[in-house]
Amino acid sequence: MALYLALTIPLPFLAQVSDTPISPRLLWVEIGLGFMALYAALSERVILDEEKIQVTYPKWVPRFFRKGWSLPWADVKELKLRTTGQGGIVYYFVSKSEQKAYLLPMRVVGFARLVKLVEAKTGIDTTDVRPLAQPWMYLILLGFTLLLLLIDGWTVWTATTQGILGGV
Structure with missing residues (x-):
């Protein structure tokens, strides 16, 4: 969310001082x-109980935007490994009917605990299952986001107080 704000907040200020055809209000x-769409996409909840694993979204998130899913533990056949276009590894639950595959939620707090519960409920060996991103990757992203916010602050301050971009 902070990265989204860092990338977008300067735009209305820069549009105002540079006389672009796009309205700053727009x-x-x-x-x-x-911001609301990103918040909706990031508001995913993973619920595990005795019978199933379920991915849900708050009621205010339209179903056409994000649906969610539910899979009973008894219907889980295997976890299938797939590589992503960026070279990462993700896992899919394959149902016994094999008509659908469900992405194992990987960006959750307590991922190791989630994997242990999956192993306990399904009997599938999960010793090689690792999270898609490591915590240090998020710390690097946070550092660059904070740096970008500082640069954004300086840019907006310079553009609005000194009018440097007003003649562009």
Whole structure:
């Protein structure tokens, strides 16, 4: 969310001081809508109980945007490994009917505990299952996001107080 804000917040200010044909008010509305869409996408909940694993979203998130899914433990046949286009590894639950595959949620707090519960409920060996991103990757992303926010602050301050971009 912070990276989204760091990438978008300067745009209305820069549009105002550079006389672009896009209205700064329109940009603020679009940034707000984008923020809500991103928040909806990131509001995924993973629920594990005795009978199933379930991925849900809050009621305010439209179903056409994000649906969610549920899979009974008894219907899990295997965890299938797939590589991503960026070279990462993800895992899919394959149901016994093999008509659907469900992405194992990998960006959750307590991922190791989730994997142990999956192993306990399904009997599938999960010793090689690792999270997609390591915690240090998020720390690097946070550091660069904070740096970008500092640069954004300086850019907005310079553009609005000194009018440097006003003649561009």
